[in-house]
Amino acid sequence: xxxxxxxxxxxxxxxxxxxxxxxxxxxxxxxxxxxxxxxxxxxxxxxxxxxxxxxxxxxxxxxxxxxxxxxxxxxxxxxxxxxxxxxxxxxxxxxxxxxxxxxxxxxxxxxxxxxxxxxxxxxxxxxxxxxxxxxxxxxxxxxxxxxxxxxxxxxxxxxxxxxxxxxxxxxxxxxxxxxxxxxxxxxxxxxxxxxxxxxxxxxxxxxxxxxxxxxxxxxxxxxxxxxxxxxxxxxxxxxxxxxxxxxxxxxxxxxxxxxxxxxxxxxxxxxxxxxxxxxxxxxxxxxxxxxxxxxxxxxxxxxxxxxxxxxxxxxxxxxxxxxxxxxxxxxxxxxxxxxxxxxxxxxxxxxxxxxxxxxxxxxxxxx
Amino acid sequence: xxxxxxxxxxxxxxxxxxxxxxxxxxxxxxxxxxxxxxxxxxxxxxxxxxxxxxxxxxxxxxxxxxxxxxxxxxxxxxxxxxxxxxxxxxxxxxxxxxxxxxxxxxxxxxxxxxxxxxxxxxxxxxxxxxxxxxxxxxxxxxxxxxxxxxxxxxxxxxxxxxxxxxxxxxxxxxxxxxxxxxxxxxxxxxxxxxxxxxxxxxxxxxxxxxxxxxxxxxxxxxxxxxxxxxxxxxxxxxxxxxxxxxxxxxxxxxxxxxxxxxxxxxxxxxxxxxxxxxxxxxxxxxxxxxxxxxxxxxxxxxxxxxxxxxxxxxxxxxxxxxxxxxxxxxxxxxxxxxxxxxxxxxxxxxxxxxxxxxxxxxxxxxxxxxxxxxxxxxxxxxxxxxxxxxxxxxxxxxxxxxxxxxxxxxxxxxxxxxxxxxxxxxxxxxxxxxxxxxxxxxxxxxxxx
Numbered sequence: 001x002x003x004x005x006x007x008x009x010x011x012x013x014x015x016x017x018x019x020x021x022x023x024x025x026x027x028x029x030x031x032x033x034x035x036x037x038x039x040x041x042x043x044x045x046x047x048x049x050x051x052x053x054x055x056x057x058x059x060x061x062x063x064x065x066x067x068x069x070x071x072x073x074x075x076x077x078x079x080x081x082x083x084x085x086x087x088x089x090x091x092x093x094x095x096x097x098x099x100x101x102x103x104x105x106x107x108x109x110x111x112x113x114x115x116x117x118x119x120x121x122x123x124x125x126x127x128x129x130x131x132x133x134x135x136x137x138x139x140x141x142x143x144x145x146x147x148x149x150x151x152x153x154x155x156x157x158x159x160x161x162x163x164x165x166x167x168x169x170x171x172x173x174x175x176x177x178x179x180x181x182x183x184x185x186x187x188x189x190x191x192x193x194x195x196x197x198x199x200x201x202x203x204x205x206x207x208x209x210x211x212x213x214x215x216x217x218x219x220x221x222x223x224x225x226x227x228x229x230x231x232x233x234x235x236x237x238x239x240x241x242x243x244x245x246x247x248x249x250x251x252x253x254x255x256x257x258x259x260x261x262x263x264x265x266x267x268x269x270x271x272x273x274x275x276x277x278x279x280x281x282x283x284x285x286x287x288x289x290x291x292x293x294x295x296x297x298x299x300x301x302x303x304x305x306x307x308x309x310x311x312x313x314x315x316x317x318x319x320x321x322x323x324x325x326x327x328x329x330x331x332x333x334x335x336x337x338x339x340x341x342x343x344x345x346x347x348x349x350x351x352x353x354x355x356x357x358x359x360x361x362x363x364x365x366x367x
Numbered sequence: 368x369x370x371x372x373x374x375x376x377x378x379x380x381x382x383x384x385x386x387x388x389x390x391x392x393x394x395x396x397x398x399x400x401x402x403x404x405x406x407x408x409x410x411x412x413x414x415x416x417x418x419x420x421x422x423x424x425x426x427x428x429x430x431x432x433x434x435x436x437x438x439x440x441x442x443x444x445x446x447x448x449x450x451x452x453x454x455x456x457x458x459x460x461x462x463x464x465x466x467x468x469x470x471x472x473x474x475x476x477x478x479x480x481x482x483x484x485x486x487x488x489x490x491x492x493x494x495x496x497x498x499x500x501x502x503x504x505x506x507x508x509x510x511x512x513x514x515x516x517x518x519x520x521x522x523x524x525x526x527x528x529x530x531x532x533x534x535x536x537x538x539x540x541x542x543x544x545x546x547x548x549x550x551x552x553x554x555x556x557x558x559x560x561x562x563x564x565x566x567x568x569x570x571x572x573x574x575x576x577x578x579x580x581x582x583x584x585x586x587x588x589x590x591x592x593x594x595x596x597x598x599x600x601x602x603x604x605x606x607x608x609x610x611x612x613x614x615x616x617x618x619x620x621x622x623x624x625x626x627x628x629x630x631x632x633x634x635x636x637x638x639x640x641x642x643x644x645x646x647x648x649x650x651x652x653x654x655x656x657x658x659x660x661x662x663x664x665x666x667x668x669x670x671x672x673x674x675x676x677x678x679x680x681x682x683x684x685x686x687x688x689x690x691x692x693x694x695x696x697x698x699x700x701x702x703x704x705x706x707x708x709x710x711x712x713x714x715x716x717x718x719x720x721x722x723x724x725x726x727x728x729x730x731x732x733x734x735x736x737x738x739x740x741x742x743x744x745x746x747x748x749x750x751x752x753x754x755x756x757x758x759x760x761x762x763x764x765x766x767x768x769x770x771x772x773x774x775x776x777x778x779x780x781x782x783x784x785x786x787x788x789x790x791x792x793x794x795x796x797x798x799x800x801x802x803x804x805x806x807x808x809x810x811x812x813x814x815x816x
Contacts, residue, residue: 020500020576022469046490048574052557055574057497063466064501067417083490086441086521090460097459098417098467118489120569153457155390160668162390163457165450168443181520183450185440187415187457 007351008301008337009248009308011039011075011215012323014316017049025061026068028316035324036338038349039073039104041197041310046079046110047118059091059105066099073346075104075197075215080137081130082110082119086180088137089144096189101345104195104215107134107208131208136175138196138212143171145193146357147183169359191347192354200233201252201283210236210247214352217252221276221284223305226251230306248350251306252283256314257290257322274299283312290326297327298336372792373758376637376765376807377785378478379427381420382773383438387643388414388455389663389771412773414455417467422774424468427475430781431795433806434476434507434584435468436606436767437461441485442518444705446672447681451705453669462494469502476803478507478586483537485513485522488567492544495583496575504579504802509586509606512537517704534593536566541585541601547573548582549812580804581812590618599625603809604637606767615640615762637764637807643771644743644750646779657744660771661735670731673738676703677712677719687731691716691723751787758793 012035014028025042032040043049044058058076066074074095078088088105096103109130110116116124152167171182198209201219209216210233218233220226226249234244253276274296276284286293300306313319331337347354382388412419424435440458444451461479468477477498481491491508499506512533513519543562550560550573561570587594587602590609598605599622609615623633645660647653665673667687675682678692679700685692696712723733743750757763770776788794804811 022501022503026470045574048557048572051572054551054555054557054576056500057494057575059463060466060494060497060501063463064469066467067421067470082487084485084522087460087486091463094459094463097415098464100417114571118569118571119487120567121487148457160666161452162455163450163452165452168450178523179520180522181442183443185443185457186459 006304006307008297008331009038009250009350010035010297010328010331010337011041011073011250011308011310012037012320013041013043013310013312014320015041015043015312016316017053017055020054020056022061022064025065028320029062029065029069029072029074031320031324033069033072035328036332036341037072037324037328038308039075039102039195039346041075041106042077043106044077044079044108045115046082047112047115059095062103063095063098066095066102069099069102071102071341071344071349073102073104073195073349074099075106075195075346077106077108079108079110080134081125082115082121085137085140085178086144089141089184090186092141092194093145093184093186093189096191096194097186101190101347103189103191104197104346106197106199107138107212108199109134127202127204131205133175133177135208135212136173136177138208140171140173140175140178140180142193142196142212143173143358144180144182144184145189146359147171148186148188149357149360149363150188150192153187166363167360188357191345192357193347195346195350195352199252200229206233206236209233211240211242213247214347214350215248215250217250217283217310218306219252219283220305221278223300223303226300227303227305246352248307248352250308250310251300252310252312253296254279254283254285254312254314255293255319255323256285256287257293257319257326258287258315259289285314290322291330293323293327294330294334297331298334301336372755374795374808375754375758375788375793376639377427377430377432377794378434378436378476378639378765378767379423379432379777380436380438380641380767380769381423382414382455382770382776384414384440384456384458385454387664387769387771388773389660390455412775414773415457415459417464419774420459420464420468421471423770423777424472424475426774426777426781428472430777430785431798432475433765434478434505434803435465435472436478436509436586437464437480439480439482439511441482441513442515442521442705444703445517446675446703451672453666453672462498465506466498466501469498469505474505474798474801474806476505476507476584476806477502478509478584480509480511480588482511482513483540484533485518485524486540488540488543488562489547489569489571489573491540492547492573493575495544496548496573496578499578499580499583500575504804506578506580507584507586507604507803509588510537510541510602511588515705531593534597538597538601539564539566543567543569545582545812548577551575551577553577580802584803584807584809595622596625598622598636599631600629602636603807604639607638607640609640609762612757612760612762615757616760619761619763635809637809639765639767640763641767641769642743643769644780646745646747646750646783648746650745650749653744653746653749657742664771665731665735665738667731670734673734674730676706677715679703679712685730688729691720691730691733747783747787751784751791754784754788755791755793 042058049055062074062076092105113124147169149167168183173180195214197215198213200209200216218229230249465477584603586604587598588606609618645657670687679697
């Protein structure tokens with residue numbers, strides 16, 4: 001067995017359509033934190049998640065979770081099609097402030113006519129166009145995060161100046177659909193850049209993901225397929241002038257641990273071949289026991305196909321609990337996964353450095 | 368004495384981005400050091416650290432306040448073509464902070480200022496309903512508007528609504544939000560909505576079920592005729608700045624009178640002036656402290672800049688400790704951007720000049736004298752008595768306290784004044800409900816037929 005080349009990263013969705021009270025989200029977040037997971041995600045759409053169904057604003061729910069947790073990363077989905085990029089930048093930066101450096105956001109678009117009609121400002125557009133715009137939003141959001149240099153606040157009593165305005169910068173962004181003057185209202189967030197995630201489960205998203213994302217979820221049913229997609233994403237990232245390792249590539253897996261390995265001698269044998277079932281419209285499904293899932297994760301990681309996994313528990317409370325207490329415990333026992341958080345920020349968990357403000361670098365270079 | 372004591376409502380404003388917030392020397396190192404976990408000393412409070420927000424909110428809740436209030440910024444102010452650098456500046460996005468504060472408080476109402484010009488009803492109604500759910504019914508929205516192309520440069524629309532359209536858009540915005548909040552039945556069934564109006568034509572299904580308060584509480588800030596009318600028709604609270612007892616009574620009578628036009632009872636709109644306060648062990652001690660605070664708030668640089676904002680011209684050659692300039696203001700100046708210019712500059716300048724000449728005041732002294740906001744200054748006993756008097760005299764239903772320090776600016780009030788208000792029987796001794804509507808005694812909106 002070859003030694004895995006990188007740290008294993010694990011993340012879990014705590015989605016809860018029809019869950020409207022804070023304790024539900026806090027309980028699941030704390031459970032994931034007990035498992036030392038890198039981060040939790042909460043899905044969102046601009047409109048309702050489906051006919052007759054409701055869902056809370058994901059960033060709001062994870063802001064509510066932030067003070068009730070200490071280390072785990074918080075990654076809500078935030079859509080870019082019908083919102084103001086300036087507001088998106090402020091809200092994600094604020095999530096980073098209230099969580100002390102644990103924020104990310106998953107960039108998502110709104111492609112349907114129904115969603116467009118909820119705002120009445122523009123018609124629906126093709127996915128390719130929306131993803132290009134989402135890339136522009138990710139770009140301007142990051143520029144706004146950089147628009148205050150880290151040491152812009154000076155409180156200089158001698159001159160009466162609270163800020164050094166030479167360290168605040170206009171972003172002057174002109175996109176196809178919007179322009180933003182800047183600077184931000186929110187001072188530079190603790191992580192510099194909160195983590196940007198893209199579910200690159202459809203090739204239409206790959207370009208935006210390769211250019212702007214720190215974390216990418218991909219859709220594959222075998223390690224070979226996952227490795228090919230990761231190579232392609234890394235190749236494109238390099239073409240955008242980024243380091244291949246700047247992308248943390250996670251495989252998306254829906255997890256149903258409802259049966260199997262409940263007690264010794266029950267359910268499928270632990271050593272049975274572990275496979276994923278392709279499911280239309282969602283991530284591939286793993287159905288079985290926690291130990292089998294640990295086998296699968298170990299196998300893919302050992303093959304160096306992915307940097308980790310983003311799991312979506314089919315029944316969040318039940319499956320996440322079995323994932324943490326079964327699968328994660330086994331991976332920890334094998335020395336494949338951390339048993340404590342060595343750092344406090346999401347970038348720290350992912351092994352990503354804290355970027356310098358591009359404007360500070362420009363100022364430095366111009367000296 | 369048989370008359371039921373009028374109950375006072377209290378709220379706390381987080382010291383915001385302006386020159387009334389007194390700033391202290393910075394803590395060591397940049398504020399954004401990653402992984403900084405240790406709370407700072409409250410004396411070194413920050414306008415951005417969550418600890419400062421949490422401390423002030425917990426203090427307000429310890430004082431049994433109705434709600435905690437956050438302002439909003441959408442563009443950094445500019446002066447003379449450059450970013451204004453003298454005031455405390457930089458703030459978090461308010462709804463996100465309030466969701467986090469919902470985790471560290473249990474009863475306190477949570478009010479966010481959000482602009483109705485640079486948002487869309489569906490998205491904002493959804494965010495506010497989410498806050499109401501996640502806080503168990505404690506959300507409020509302070510509706511503000513902007514006519515400002517300067518601010519608009521940060522937004523897709525880029526624009527600019529004229530003054531009249533600001534209020535028609537805001538009124539339609541609030542009405543539309545309420546249609547959305549009403550679109551789910553209390554038993555959890557969504558019904559499609561369709562709104563057709565001058566500013567919005569939208570339809571579909573709202574993504575969030577009816578929230579604990581039905582409608583988050585709506586606050587309106589402002590004093591224009593349109594603002595008063597808008598508040599009378601659509602708000603639950605009006606946030607004012609009326610200082611004197613007489614001005615407060617006149618405003619109170621006028622606004623409460625307008626409610627009848629909309630079929631509303633006087634108690635359905637609470638009138639809450641924003642007030643500052645300075646406490647001392649004696650009256651003289653409090654006055655002395657207040658004078659010191661004003662000197663901290665109005666530095667020589669700030670005094671000149673305040674004058675430039677009115678005159679609309681560069682006055683950097685003038686001595687802040689010297690007399691007012693003898694030149695007239697430029698009424699059409701764009702010298703200052705992002706701050707509302709109050710009143711006719713020529714009239715303001717004439718008034719200030721008269722004040723300066725009458726009392727022999729320098730530029731800095733004139734700014735301090737003229738800009739002194741309504742404040743309760745005195746011993747805890749005197750402040751409690753004044754507050755009770757305002758409410759008993761129908762000059763206010765309560766107050767929004769605006770401390771000049773963060774995060775410890777409310778500590779003294781809660782420790783020393785609240786118990787006196789309670790002894791007088793004019794302030795609650797425990798929360799009797801769980802929602803902000805409960806605290807304010809506001810009706811829960813019924814279901815739409």
